[in-house]
Amino acid sequence: MNGGVLRVKHHLVGGFSTVTLCPKVTDHVREEIKAFLLNKANAKAALQMQQPAFDYDEEVEEPRPSQPNLKKRKGPMDKFVAPTPPDVLKGRKDRKDIFGVCDKEERDNACRAIAKWFYDAAIPFNAANYDSFKEALELVGRYGSGFKPPSMYELRVPFLIKEVEEVENQLVEHKTEWAAKGCSIMSDGWRDSVVQKDIINFLVNSPKGSVFIKSVDVSEAVKDANLLFSMLDRMVDEVGEANVVQVVTDNASNYVKAGKFISV
Structure with missing residues (x-):
């Protein structure tokens, strides 16, 4: 196939619209390359946040850990918006001087929505102590806006x-x-x-x-x-x-x- 080493990496990791996933790649190789690409993207995003520099010739799609086969369609505005890396989201609580009151208000709104779901479904409050609950919210946060929740059929059958x-x-x-x-x-x-x-x-x-x-x-x-x-x-x-x-x-x-x- 045509392309450079980045295209080969995308082929091994999967989740990109420009290439197909390699059917022979082992799990540990795919995870190692995925981690390398994410770290490189995070470093680039952090640099762009400090000193914005727009590259009009390169278009890179970042793999989403929770959706390895998701195809993402990029628009013209993506060249001007730096993606929010996972470590930025994870480190919000340590950077109150950046997010401040806005961050607290957004968290309160999200927590109220989660609490309302607990009340509507009569879910025991101690279910919030489960590690699986915290992991689920973390993965939803990594996915970002527009996440489509699983349907009743998906919960009952495939998952x-x-x-x-x-x-x-x-x-x-x-x-x-x-x-x-x-x-x-x-x-x-x-x-x-x-x-x-x-x-x-x-x-x-x-x-x-x-x-x-x-x-x-x-x-x-x-x-x-x-x-x-x-x-x-x-x-x-x-x-x-x-x-x-x-x-x-x-x-x-x-x-x-x-x-x-x-x-x-």
């Missing part, structure tokens, strides 16, 4: 499928760790006072971390030692008997008896 696949891939890594270093099965029962249900949770712990496996509703069952032994025994088989180092349970008498059955 949900991707999240399930990611969790399954993480579980494969944990299972590899179980086989290599062993693991512990943890079981704990509790009662939901709202819906009046008895639940038993099963988790597996290893040096890589704890993984929730499943919950079992035992509201209609007699929670004696035989039932608990049967469920724990199935969990041992599911995890792999050779991988299980110990079984950790409640100290109630029925759990203690079930533990003795397992150790035999």
